[in-house]
Amino acid sequence: MTIEQLSVFLENKPGKLAEALESLAAAGIDLRALSLADSENFGILRIIVDKPARALKILQDEGYGVELVDVIPVAVDDEPGKFAAALRVLADAGVAVEYTYVFVAPKAGKAGKAYAVICADDAVAAVRCLESNGVDMLTSEEMYNL
Amino acid sequence: MSAKENYYQPEAECMSREKMHDLQSERLITQVKHVYANVGYYREKMDASGVRPEDVKSIADLGKLPFLTKDDLREAYPYGLLAVPREAPVRIHSTSGTTGKRVVAFLTQQDIDLWYDCCARALAAAGATPGDVVQISYGYGLFTGGAGLDGGSHKLGSLTLPMSSGFTDRQLQFMCDLGATIICCTPSYAEFLAETIEERGIGDSVKLKAGIFGAEAWSNEMRLRLEQKLGIKAYDIYGLTEITGPGVSFECSQQEGLHINEDHFVAEIINPETGEVLPDGEKGELVFTCLTKQAFPLLRYRTRDISILSRKECQCGRTLAKMSRLMGRSDDMLIIKGVNVFPSQIETVLIDYGLSSNYQLVIDRVNHSDTLEVRVELTPEMFSGSGTVGAVEKHERMLRDAIKNMLGIAAKVKLVNPKTITRSEGKAVRVIDNRKV
Numbered sequence A: 001m002t003i004e005q006l007s008v009f010l011e012n013k014p015g016k017l018a019e020a021l022e023s024l025a026a027a028g029i030d031l032r033a034l035s036l037a038d039s040e041n042f043g044i045l046r047i048i049v050d051k052p053a054r055a056l057k058i059l060q061d062e063g064y065g066v067e068l069v070d071v072i073p074v075a076v077d078d079e080p081g082k083f084a085a086a087l088r089v090l091a092d093a094g095v096a097v098e099y100t101y102v103f104v105a106p107k108a109g110k111a112g113k114a115y116a117v118i119c120a121d122d123a124v125a126a127v128r129c130l131e132s133n134g135v136d137m138l139t140s141e142e143m144y145n146l
Numbered sequence B: 001m002s003a004k005e006n007y008y009q010p011e012a013e014c015m016s017r018e019k020m021h022d023l024q025s026e027r028l029i030t031q032v033k034h035v036y037a038n039v040g041y042y043r044e045k046m047d048a049s050g051v052r053p054e055d056v057k058s059i060a061d062l063g064k065l066p067f068l069t070k071d072d073l074r075e076a077y078p079y080g081l082l083a084v085p086r087e088a089p090v091r092i093h094s095t096s097g098t099t100g101k102r103v104v105a106f107l108t109q110q111d112i113d114l115w116y117d118c119c120a121r122a123l124a125a126a127g128a129t130p131g132d133v134v135q136i137s138y139g140y141g142l143f144t145g146g147a148g149l150d151g152g153s154h155k156l157g158s159l160t161l162p163m164s165s166g167f168t169d170r171q172l173q174f175m176c177d178l179g180a181t182i183i184c185c186t187p188s189y190a191e192f193l194a195e196t197i198e199e200r201g202i203g204d205s206v207k208l209k210a211g212i213f214g215a216e217a218w219s220n221e222m223r224l225r226l227e228q229k230l231g232i233k234a235y236d237i238y239g240l241t242e243i244t245g246p247g248v249s250f251e252c253s254q255q256e257g258l259h260i261n262e263d264h265f266v267a268e269i270i271n272p273e274t275g276e277v278l279p280d281g282e283k284g285e286l287v288f289t290c291l292t293k294q295a296f297p298l299l300r301y302r303t304r305d306i307s308i309l310s311r312k313e314c315q316c317g318r319t320l321a322k323m324s325r326l327m328g329r330s331d332d333m334l335i336i337k338g339v340n341v342f343p344s345q346i347e348t349v350l351i352d353y354g355l356s357s358n359y360q361l362v363i364d365r366v367n368h369s370d371t372l373e374v375r376v377e378l379t380p381e382m383f384s385g386s387g388t389v390g391a392v393e394k395h396e397r398m399l400r401d402a403i404k405n406m407l408g409i410a411a412k413v414k415l416v417n418p419k420t421i422t423r424s425e426g427k428a429v430r431v432i433d434n435r436k437v
């Protein structure tokens, strides 16, 4: 129940983020979720897109350092404490969360649901643990079509 | 003297420092007279700097003599620096010229003899004995590599395989069938041989115990790799055609610097900017003076190679001064925060990390202080896994620490996207110096 996220290495220079996204837009690739991690010297753009393989090829051809990373898309009720509860089951099972980001799905998302992407150190264990605790996860098809 | 150590000429290799000083002084006085009398080109230089042969009374007066550079050798090409009648030398060797005229060096039979002695010392230090089978896979011909080690091996009485370079199938066949115990070649060819042996799974038939690798810069990591893959001890050897070819200096069992054959060659370290002679332990340009050569006796020849001299006692029992493994070329030297920096040092760090040597140095001056940024291309390995900031920063940090260790000054490591540092057709732009001086 993991999906592919693209991690893109960006140099810390004005316009780099826009350039990367413009390249994808020009090919008609739709963004589903996005997060940007930054350090002193560089940034890492993390995106979920509708056509990951194609996006990977485009970015590689443009000379970006790109990696496909397995992440877990979850859906929780949009109520206080629900996402915390999902993270708690992982913590109790000893699975470390490397990073996570929340996103909205205005077009096809279900009313009352909030969505998040989780990157865990052990994706298989994380999925097993979320599943057995009844946390909703999306299939790649659902995710890419959100 | 260590009982295990193997010397070829212990009387020279383990001579007391006082005796060496006297021997060098005596030889230098004779050599300067010989050159002044027979080499018009150098006589003019001495006259121009107001030095007379009789001003040189001991080795301490070496610094009075003018330098020779590669430009002098080109200018005096081909016979201008020959110190004996045209019919006296019996051999030439020549450097692989990259630009301009080649450099041609002449040797008399005695010059050849003493050179081979120097190479025999290097072979003995690597453990070669009369019973050994020495495979020489350096090129033979104008290049000095093949001839030098070949001659040294004959002097020692080892069985010599004059393979020359290339023809890997034949190299490996002889290595296995004849049981070669010592291999002499460039470190890069040794790596190629090691990989081929591994691929063919013939490691069990290889009987090598030592390798003598020179004529190219190589790192300590490469040494460890070669030692492990070939099951040998790997020794460095240094020389240059202008001085004599391999055997100017060689490594002993301690593998911590190369012993200079000081009874034949005097080494100095100078500041490449000013020509000032630097004390032992300081980094600078190597300068050699030939004490015994007859036909082509260069005095104070600037090698442009950067190294450090040490006269500390060596565990091997030799008293010969040592030079460190080469640290770069003086032509490329940069002065950053008052420290001499050579781009090749950074290249060494990158190669040791298995990275491409496609890097760029950006030097700037911020608030009256120099800054150094090293741009390195991101590799898939640095970015694999979950693509976290921490993982990439770890690589940045490792490189930063290694560079600081190597240079002695802090540098900022900047990772850039793959293939974004221009691989120009001509000479790569490795250094961008934005300092307004």
Ligand SMILES: [Zn+2]
Pocket: B252, B253, B254, B259, B314, B315, B316, B317, B318
């Ligand atoms: Zn030694």
